[in-house]
Ligand SMILES: NC(=O)C1=CN([C@@H]2O[C@H](COP(=O)(O)OP(=O)(O)OC[C@H]3O[C@@H](n4cnc5c(N)ncnc54)[C@H](OP(=O)(O)O)[C@@H]3O)[C@@H](O)[C@H]2O)C=CC1
């Protein structure tokens with residue numbers, strides 16, 4: 001159903017270059033994320049961080065500096081229901097992904113000049129999942145029990161991420177050179193396992209990276225949040241305002257991502273990064289279990305929130321969302337069709353690749369206006385949890401580090417792609433994320 005199409009696009013390789021590229025060894029020299037040492041330590045350290053955060057967040061003190069750390073007895077790490085629920089969830093999302101509903105979009109032009117096709121039915125999948133959840137709740141499914149199952153579920157998800165990454169690493173040796181990513185092919189097995197050798201691994205038309213990026217983990221995050229809300233209802237009779245805000249804000253973020261699913265095809269993860277442990281674990285385990293920490297925290301540490309406080313937090317989330325959505329849509333529209341009336345009037349600079357860079361509108365304010373909006377939202381998601389504990393702010397801290405690092409990676413890639421034109425852009429728009437600050 002989803003086949004590639006060759007198009008003539010500036011920057012794509014010519015027929016002869018393509019033939020050469022197919023056989024050229026694609027060994028990467030540059031290493032990111034601390035090189036081999038980082039790639040060896042991160043797959044050990046991050047899964048342990050997920051389990052540690054889940055334990056800290058529901059411990060009475062909820063302190064990140066607690067010593068000894070609140071480690072659970074090993075029996076609490078396993079429950080026979082956990083693998084069944086996880087596999088059932090993955091099977092449901094796979095089934096919904098494969099349903100022939102919604103439109104089919106083309107991804108960015110690949111090195112060989114082809115474009116892959118992707119189903120745009122994430123929002124449909126979300127709606128069907130929501131109806132199924134509502135039915136299950138109506139029939140008396142004890143969703144709040146997920147609170148008890150969270151640790152074993154996280155353990156199983158980490159296991160699945162490792163297995164998936166191993167499968168991706170092994171199968172990449174059968175992939176042609178022009179299907180390999182430019183970042184994860186150093187020849188060092190640990191580094192390549194971490195970064196991902198293949199750019200767009202597919203089983204038939206089923207795109208593994210695209211599926212994982214937006215579906216099981218992102219929707220799983222919403223389900224976990226809802227389960228925390230149900231647990232609160234079980235414990236206290238009704239959901240708190242703080243819990244409703246956290247659920248509402250984060251659900252808006254996920255629904256927005258699915259509604260604008262096509263835009264994900266232009267992100268660094270899909271266009272540039274290989275599919276290895278970093279993204280497999282990030283998408284499947286890190287996102288649902290650490291992004292839901294605020295709701296998890298509120299179950300054990302209820303917070304009272306004044307109407308004025310809630311209004312201020314809603315306003316902050318609204319401003320953040322507005323900046324995030326408008327700037328992402330502006331760039332996406334410009335990249336898809338620069339002649340579209342909504343972007344045609346914007347000032348741009350030409351680059352040697354034939355692509356232009358926006359220097360007015362949102363992208364003339366700072367070089368990453370979308371990161372600014374995202375960070376404002378992140379703050380609004382933590383504030384309902386009060387200011388007495390650090391653990392609900394884990395997301396804000398991690399996300400700031402991730403975005404600063406991501407900005408630096410993107411900057412390097414853009415300088416390599418656009419050369420002098422990028423330097424001109426940086427002079428015209430000197431601030432990266434926060435106007436006049438950074
Ligand atoms: N919640 C989460 O955990 C995470 C959320 N995000 C969010 O995902 C979204 C996407 O982020 P990300 O993929 O990092 O990067 P961006 O969407 O910011 O994309 C960067 C790319 O945009 C293009 N670009 C940069 N400047 C310009 C310009 N002036 N004019 C036109 N094109 C330009 C370049 O690609 P090219 O020129 O090749 O088109 C560049 O490589 C963001 O909103 C971010 O906040 C990201 C990571 C994690």
Ligand SMILES: CC(C)=CCC[C@@H](C)[C@H]1CC=C2C3=C(CC[C@@]21C)[C@@]1(C)CC[C@H](O)C(C)(C)[C@@H]1CC3
Nearest residue numbers: 213214256257264267269278279281282283286287
């Ligand atoms: C610590 C660790 C292993 C990090 C891996 C990073 C990933 C968790 C993130 C990399 C880029 C992401 C994006 C989203 C979620 C987090 C990851 C996978 C995203 C899907 C969230 C929703 C947004 O609207 C988005 C679609 C723009 C976004 C894309 C990038």
